[in-house]
Amino acid sequence: MARPRIKDVARLAGVSEKTVSNVINDYTHVSDRTRRAVRDAIEELGYKVNLAGRHLRQGRTGIIALVIPELDVPYFAELARHVIREAERRSLTVLIHQTGADRDHELAALTGFGSSFVDGVILSPLALTSDDLRDSAGAPPTVLIGELLEEGADHVAIDNEKAAREATEHLLGLGRRSIMVIGGRDDARLGTAEARTRGYRAALAEAGVAYDPAALLPVESFRTPDGAESLARALSEGARPDALLCLNDQLALGALRTLHEHGIRVPEEVAVIGFDDVEAGRFSVPTLSTVAPDKAAVAQVAVELLQRRMDEAMGSASTDASSTVVRSPQDLVVAHRLVLRESTEGVSGVLRSEAGWDRQGQGAAGRE
Amino acid sequence: MARPRIKDVARLAGVSEKTVSNVINDYTHVSDRTRRAVRDAIEELGYKVNLAGRHLRQGRTGIIALVIPELDVPYFAELARHVIREAERRSLTVLIHQTGADRDHELAALTGFGSSFVDGVILSPLALTSDDLRDSAGAPPTVLIGELLEEGADHVAIDNEKAAREATEHLLGLGRRSIMVIGGRDDARLGTAEARTRGYRAALAEAGVAYDPAALLPVESFRTPDGAESLARALSEGARPDALLCLNDQLALGALRTLHEHGIRVPEEVAVIGFDDVEAGRFSVPTLSTVAPDKAAVAQVAVELLQRRMDEAMGSASTDASSTVVRSPQDLVVAHRLVLRESTEGVSGVLRSEAGWDRQGQGAAGRE
DNA sequence: GCTAGTTTTTACATCGATGTACATTGGCTG
DNA sequence: CAGCCAATGTACATCGATGTAAAAACTAGC
Numbered sequence: 001m002a003r004p005r006i007k008d009v010a011r012l013a014g015v016s017e018k019t020v021s022n023v024i025n026d027y028t029h030v031s032d033r034t035r036r037a038v039r040d041a042i043e044e045l046g047y048k049v050n051l052a053g054r055h056l057r058q059g060r061t062g063i064i065a066l067v068i069p070e071l072d073v074p075y076f077a078e079l080a081r082h083v084i085r086e087a088e089r090r091s092l093t094v095l096i097h098q099t100g101a102d103r104d105h106e107l108a109a110l111t112g113f114g115s116s117f118v119d120g121v122i123l124s125p126l127a128l129t130s131d132d133l134r135d136s137a138g139a140p141p142t143v144l145i146g147e148l149l150e151e152g153a154d155h156v157a158i159d160n161e162k163a164a165r166e167a168t169e170h171l172l173g174l175g176r177r178s179i180m181v182i183g184g185r186d187d188a189r190l191g192t193a194e195a196r197t198r199g200y201r202a203a204l205a206e207a208g209v210a211y212d213p214a215a216l217l218p219v220e221s222f223r224t225p226d227g228a229e230s231l232a233r234a235l236s237e238g239a240r241p242d243a244l245l246c247l248n249d250q251l252a253l254g255a256l257r258t259l260h261e262h263g264i265r266v267p268e269e270v271a272v273i274g275f276d277d278v279e280a281g282r283f284s285v286p287t288l289s290t291v292a293p294d295k296a297a298v299a300q301v302a303v304e305l306l307q308r309r310m311d312e313a314m315g316s317a318s319t320d321a322s323s324t325v326v327r328s329p330q331d332l333v334v335a336h337r338l339v340l341r342e343s344t345e346g347v348s349g350v351l352r353s354e355a356g357w358d359r360q361g362q363g364a365a366g367r368e
Numbered sequence: 369m370a371r372p373r374i375k376d377v378a379r380l381a382g383v384s385e386k387t388v389s390n391v392i393n394d395y396t397h398v399s400d401r402t403r404r405a406v407r408d409a410i411e412e413l414g415y416k417v418n419l420a421g422r423h424l425r426q427g428r429t430g431i432i433a434l435v436i437p438e439l440d441v442p443y444f445a446e447l448a449r450h451v452i453r454e455a456e457r458r459s460l461t462v463l464i465h466q467t468g469a470d471r472d473h474e475l476a477a478l479t480g481f482g483s484s485f486v487d488g489v490i491l492s493p494l495a496l497t498s499d500d501l502r503d504s505a506g507a508p509p510t511v512l513i514g515e516l517l518e519e520g521a522d523h524v525a526i527d528n529e530k531a532a533r534e535a536t537e538h539l540l541g542l543g544r545r546s547i548m549v550i551g552g553r554d555d556a557r558l559g560t561a562e563a564r565t566r567g568y569r570a571a572l573a574e575a576g577v578a579y580d581p582a583a584l585l586p587v588e589s590f591r592t593p594d595g596a597e598s599l600a601r602a603l604s605e606g607a608r609p610d611a612l613l614c615l616n617d618q619l620a621l622g623a624l625r626t627l628h629e630h631g632i633r634v635p636e637e638v639a640v641i642g643f644d645d646v647e648a649g650r651f652s653v654p655t656l657s658t659v660a661p662d663k664a665a666v667a668q669v670a671v672e673l674l675q676r677r678m679d680e681a682m683g684s685a686s687t688d689a690s691s692t693v694v695r696s697p698q699d700l701v702v703a704h705r706l707v708l709r710e711s712t713e714g715v716s717g718v719l720r721s722e723a724g725w726d727r728q729g730q731g732a733a734g735r736e
Numbered sequence: 737g738c739t740a741g742t743t744t745t746t747a748c749a750t751c752g753a754t755g756t757a758c759a760t761t762g763g764c765t766g
Numbered sequence: 767c768a769g770c771c772a773a774t775g776t777a778c779a780t781c782g783a784t785g786t787a788a789a790a791a792c793t794a795g796c
Contacts, residue, residue: 006753016776021754029773051485052424053752056781061420061485063463071448071464072647077440084439084466095431096439096464098452117419117429224651257651279440283592283625285653374783384746389784397744421782424751 004045013041024049055117064306065118067097073223073250074278076124079145082299083122090307092119120306141309143302147191154309154329156302158293158336160192164199166338167273167291168245172207174271174344176243179204180234182227182255183247184216196247196275215241219251227254235262242270243344249274249281252288256343272343286342297334305330372413381409392417423485432674433486435465441591441618442646444492447513450667451490458675460487488674509677511670515559522677522697524670526661526704528560532567534706535641535659536613540575542639542712544611547572548602550595550623551615552584564615564643583609587619595622603630610638611712617642617649620656624711640711654710665702673698 010017015034022030023038030038041047055061066083068076080096087094095118121142143154171179184197197216204211217234219226227246234241235258246252252274259266266272266286273289274281281288378385383402390398391406398406409415423429434451436444448464455462463486489510511522539547552565565584572579585602587594595614602609603626614620620642624634632638634654641657642649649656 005751017752018754018777019775022775025754029775031774034774050424050752052420052427052429053781054754055420056418056424056752056783057754059420059781071439071452072442072445074440074442074445077442077445080439080464081466093463093465095461096448097461098449224647228651253648253651257653257655260653279592280621280648283596283621285625285628287625373781385782386747386784387745390745393784397742399744402744418782421751422784424753424782425784427751 003050004047005050006047008045009038009041009047012045013037061117061119062091063093063095063118064120064122064303064310065095065097067099067121067123069099069124070223071096071098074280075248075250075276078278079124079295079299082296083303086299086303090303092303092307120310122302122306141306141313143306143309145298145302148195148331154305154331156298156305156332156334157192158291158298159333160195161199161202163275163291163293163336164196164245165203166199167275168200168203169207170289170338170340170344171243171245171271171273172203172209174243174267176271177209178215178241179243179245180215180217180231180239180241181245181247182217182230182251183219183222184245185218186213186216193247196245200245214239222248222251224250224254224257227251228258229254231255231258232261244270244272246272246274249276249278249288249290252290252343253280253284256284256286256288267342267344267346277339281341284343286346289341289344290339292337292339294335294337301332301334305332371418372415373418374415376413377406377409377415380413381405429485429487430459431461431463431486432488432490432671432678433463433465435467435489435491437467437492438591439464439466442648443616443618443644446646447492447663447667450664451671454667454671458671460671460675488678490670490674509674509681511674511677513666513670516563516699522673522699524666524673524700524702525560526659526666527701528563529567529570531643531659531661531704532564532613533571534567535643536568536571537575538657538706538708538712539611539613539639539641540571540577542611542635544639545577546583546609547611547613548583548585548599548607548609549613549615550585550598550619551587551590552613553586554581554584561615564613568613582607590616590619592618592622592625595619596626597622599623599626600629612638612640614640614642617644617646617656617658620658620711621648621652624652624654624656635710635712635714645707649709652711654714657709657712658707660705660707662703662705669700669702673700 006017006020010020013020013034015038019030019034020038020042021027023035024042051061064087066080068080071077071080080094084094118140120140123142123144124146125144143156145156148155148157168179179200181197181200183193184200185191185193186197186201187194201211217230219230227250230251231244231254244252244255246255252272255272256266259270259272264270271289273291275291275293277290277292277295281290374385374388377388381388381402383406387398387402388406388410389395391403392410419429432455434448436448439445439448448462452462486508488508491510491512492514493512511524513524516523516525536547547568549565549568551561552568553559553561554565554569555562569579585598587598595618598619599612599622612620612623614623620640623640627634627638627640634640639657641659643659643661645658645660645663649658
């Protein structure tokens with residue numbers, strides 16, 4: 001038994017195909033009687049609209065792509081969860097694409113995967129340059145999250161520089177003066193790492209602490225092993241920091257492990273703070289202080305903005321030259337806050353003392 | 369400038385639309401000269417095939433759905449990475465769908481999301497029953513991973529019972545006799561938790577250790593907080609285990625945290641072992657012993673099997689009654705191995721001593 | 737130079753849903 | 767009850783790519 005078509009429903013309900021279509025799409029002027037008859041026929045046949053047909057006709061798929069470097073980096077996974085929820089609320093389906101931080105993959109994503117089946121893209125770039133962005137004409141509407149690229153694209157992120165300054169100030173407030181930055185970079189790029197490094201330097205400057213470029217530990221990628229290894233290397237070369245500003249929680253968790261292996265007590269000898277507030281940091285030994293971005297807000301704002309762009313794109317397609325007032329690119333900033341735990345405060349038993357926006361709906365545990 | 373169509377390419381190349389299509393699809397009988405002309409025209413216009421048209425015509429989308437309960441459960445994220453890679457190799461695109469362990473969502477996934485735009489589904493069910501599975505006629509080809517449902521569906525997983533028995537034997541071999549099972553369940557369902565609990569009981573029986581149903585700690589979900597909380601509750605009720613068999617690593621990590629808060633030394637006083645071998649367990653304090661499934665193999669086998677099913681489905685659609693020899697459902701078992709780390713062995717510094725299949729291509733770190 | 741056979745190319749119909757433009761129906765006003 | 771308007775419903779063309787069937791172009795053999 002083949003899948004039923006609109007034609008079959010129409011025949012069963014005794015109306016035209018278009019009327020069935022009208023019912024499906026909640027068109028206003030359909031009498032209740034007709035509507036009911038069609039609904040019954042749909043029910044009886046188990047009819048489901050065929051996306052291909054609709055897509056071909058309307059040019060929309062209702063699918064947006066979420067393009068991220070690595071799915072198994074917990075931060076991205078947590079973010080993805082929020083994006084999916086937000087998209088579902090707008091009856092959009094999310095297609096997740098993983099680039100492996102590869103420039104070609106990111107470019108492919110930008111141009112809609114060589115075909116046209118995504119209506120929009122939320123992209124977390126790592127390897128992409130602003131040139132790539134500029135060249136990608138004909139791409140579907142795109143919103144960037146995380147990294148900021150100079151050229152005018154829509155963008156959502158926390159104020160990374162400010163967040164890093166606050167985190168550094170916290171460490172300075174604990175009396176630490178030798179603060180190393182795992183993942184820090186001081187070059188001219190406009191990336192997240194650079195912004196956070198700037199915040200770090202600003203805090204140092206304000207506190208009158210000298211900045212030593214050797215305090216920046218470069219990493220290959222921002223994953224746990226890199227954090228562990230880069231710190232191990234630094235320690236073996238004689239570094240003796242009293243605090244670590246890790247540019248994400250994965251690096252911090254790796255660093256915690258290395259400190260443990262070296263028998264260095266946290267936070268007594270070395271205080272550690274990260275970024276992202278991933279779940280693992282709430283259960284590590286010691287628990288991890290961190291800069292917590294409002295992930296739900298990032299997701300919400302990003303999806304909302306993308307939807308607006310998609311609507312604009314559709315609109316201008318029909319009205320053509322008229323409303324081609326492409327609104328200027330938005331650069332939206334989302335809230336963050338410092339979450340202080342054992343790795344800087346030393347306090348224990350904070351496990352259930354947390355509350356607020358960041359807690360709600362985190363995982364299936366939220367079902368209770 | 370609108371996207372070019374096949375028509376535009378045909379006009380520019382001075383051939384018919386079908387010829388362009390033939391070139392695109394590598395049809396054999398096209399002269400080199402024509403082929404080159406068409407290729408040039410495609411190049412010049414920047415033509416990309418429109419998926420909607422192709423989909424409508426062929427009934428295939430090249431998209432498969434990976435349906436999992438929670439994206440931010442690291443095990444699923446890691447698995448997803450492998451599935452994506454495997455699918456890419458076969459030029460399939462993966463759409464990731466998150467059910468939140470919700471039955472309705474899982475059902476929706478089974479039936480192709482109410483529309484027809486996925487060619488196949490890889491589903492990791494949690495709440496679904498075998499009845500649901502049986503009822504879902506007209507669904508796209510589906511391969512289950514993880515949970516085993518009784519009714520004949522294709523299925524890929526490790527031998528959970530055997531794995532749990534080995535893990536338990538390991539704990540018994542350390543002289544532990546009071547082994548609690550976090551996440552354990554002893555009911556009649558055919559789930560992963562049940563299989564692992566059976567393995568646990570088998571090991572106990574073989575070693576002549578009495579089985580106490582109170583050793584099974586139920587959990588709401590299989591996430592870190594649940595592990596922490598269920599163990600805390602048990603301890604407060606007077607439980608004094610000398611080992612914990614945690615049915616996944618997230619539970620184990622939560623348990624480690626609770627043990628730490630209670631000042632209980634691992635593994636001296638309590639040995640801990642988990643399942644899944646997620647990255648966090650390689651860097652926790654202490655590092656986590658675990659049953660490591662060959663995730664790459666799970667992904668590879670699942671995608672391969674699904675592709676075969678999809679091909680069969682297409683084939684029988686054209687040949688109709690002839691080749692409707694629906695091959696019987698496969699139940700494939702993938703390798704696993706015990707990875708012993710500090711939480712049972714107490715040895716330190718194993719960090720870089722690991723090697724083997726499980727290590728390769730884990731994350732961007734593999735780029736070096 | 738013609739026939740038979742093969743390769744290359746084409747015109748046209750088709751996949752399923754929906755927009756357009758028009759036909760029909762019913763209700764209301766005067 | 768004619769005349770109009772608004773509410774409903776319909777026929778048909780269309781979105782873009784590709785399968786079908788058949789025409790056109792070419793090759794080889796005699």
